[in-house]
Amino acid sequence: MFGIVGYGSYLPYWRLDRAAITSVLGSGGGRGTRSVAGYDEDTTSMGVEAARVAMRAVPDSWQPNLLAFATTAPGYLDKTNATAIHAALRLDASVGAFDAGASCRSGIGAAWMAQAAGGLAVLSDIRTGRPGSSDESAGGDAAVALAFGPDPIAVPVASASSTAEFIDRWRVPGEAYSRQWEERFGEHAYVPLATDAVTDVLKQAELTIDQIDKVIVTGVHARAVRAVTGRLGARSDAVVDDLAGSVGNTGAAHWALLLAGVLDEAEPDQHVLVVHLADGCDAWLLRTTEQLVGDRPRRSTTLAEQLAAPTGSLDAASFMTWRGFLEREPPRRPEPDRPAAPPSLRGTAWKYGFVGAQDDGGFVHLPPGRVSVGSGAIDEMTPVPMADRAATIATFTIDRLAFSLAPPVVAAIVDFDGGGRMQVELTDVDPDAVAIGDRVEMTFRRLYTVDGIHNYFWKARPVRGGS
Structure with missing residues (x-):
């Protein structure tokens, strides 16, 4: 049993x-x-x-x-x-x-x-x-x-x-x-x-x-x-x-x-x-x-x-x-476009699984690519799951004009443990408390919904107690 x-x-x-x-x-x-x-x-x-x-x-x-x-x-x-x-x-x-x-x-x-x-x-x-x-x-x-x-x-x-x-x-x-x-x-x-x-x-x-x-x-x-x-x-x-x-x-x-x-x-x-x-x-x-x-x-x-x-x-x-019980005026910026089904299907491993690519020199490509930025080798990448890797904030900015239900948007460049750098949006965070060098972890979120289609991807949040 x-x-x-x-x-x-x-x-x-x-x-x-x-x-x-x-x-x-x-x-x-x-x-x-x-x-x-x-x-x-x-x-x-x-x-x-x-x-x-x-x-x-x-x-x-x-x-x-x-x-x-x-x-x-x-x-x-x-x-x-x-x-x-x-x-x-x-x-x-x-x-x-x-x-x-x-x-x-x-x-x-x-x-x-x-x-x-x-x-x-x-x-x-x-x-x-x-x-x-x-x-x-x-x-x-x-x-x-x-x-x-x-x-x-x-x-x-x-x-x-x-x-x-x-x-x-x-x-x-x-x-x-x-x-x-x-x-x-x-x-x-x-x-x-x-x-x-x-x-x-x-x-x-x-x-x-x-x-x-x-x-x-x-x-x-x-x-x-x-x-x-x-x-x-x-x-x-x-x-x-x-x-x-x-x-x-x-x-x-x-x-x-x-x-x-x-x-x-x-x-x-x-x-x-x-x-x-x-x-x-x-x-x-x-x-x-x-x-x-x-x-x-x-x-x-x-x-x-x-x-x-x-x-x-x-x-x-x-x-x-x-x-959804209180409809408030959003920032005066264009709303996001509807996510398209074909590219979402092609990029499932990246979009949902957060899988990057590592070349033969150890460089981690985020998002994954076919061509190594170091050697120029084509289609010689190794998939690298990144969702469970912690990262460190290298720099960040606070955007008070970007479209969000909870402004301001905090965008950061993060360096992942073991290699890999990319821009991510921070969530579950006090904008006034963010600092360079903070440790973050990845979390699966719904970025937005347009025409009834939910756009899921990964954000970063401060490392929580017990993680």
Whole structure:
């Protein structure tokens, strides 16, 4: 049976203080902060970042048999979003890439699909709501990737589902926010479904709730989650904090985000129960193994390290602008042209995988070329993946007139470790704090969207805590 062999979590750099919502709208808000995807991020780009962390934690010999991607906020409809993640990870063409639906429940489905096949599940979500709503303040943005294969660090013990059709939360195509039925009804519907699923899982495993080391209960219906948590009867020290005060509820990715945090600190032979409420209840029981203390790393960036890393404070006006609820006057410069499909296909390795070319003299060409600038040799280049190489800022400029949803644009010339120099745009950065000699790392982003086509490429950001 395949189990989890590696995982990765990704929290975006930006945080919105919920009190800022109240100060602008006079209502909504609340206490604490929520995570916010940057203006140049979407669920696809965040999924790439989480998957890169997971791929650094798996055994060197591991390769996925498929890639399953789940989100409630896809960048495309009709077109498969998972293929961009596939290209950015430089996976073999024989590896299938599939979108697993657009509901909160699709996250657990993607994980079970990947577990059955020995693949990679990528769960990513951007949660929003009408300005001033509880969805806006209580939501959060994040991504998680789970890699499945032999010799796992966590093996599935039992699983169960309890499904029912009822109107709890819904959003029709084209709408920017969800609607929700009265909360007492949700509690009434979810509690018996969760009771059935958890009872079934514990019976399969021949365990009692007191024997479970960690219990994760999630769902976008807060009242139902609280009610189910209370009814389970788990030990108080076993119930996992839901990060409501610092991150918010990250929808389809949330149960996996909490699971990543548990695995970061877990010891061998512990039982972890996941209870996910969405159009029913899915319960999943895992047991950690001795592989947690093996020679290979189980992760490269922990959730705790990301929570402790420096973050950017976002104002409510910028948040609403990035979410599309506030249309502001852009800089008076021409908007970018639509990305063309043929050159994008020809340059997939560079555009998505960030693969350069190295000549026989060791010079790294960025972007890759056919002719060596040193020897003049033609078509004698070696592909060089650059996405995981750090770099140093050689010089930079701050452009306050260039088109951007978050001006000013910071452009820099960077020198990569091991060779290679190019101009990149910096992101997740304070323009006033940039300095020559700063260390940066590459991150997959959405540069812009024109005529419904997303232009994905790589930017640089300051090296973050835990990277």
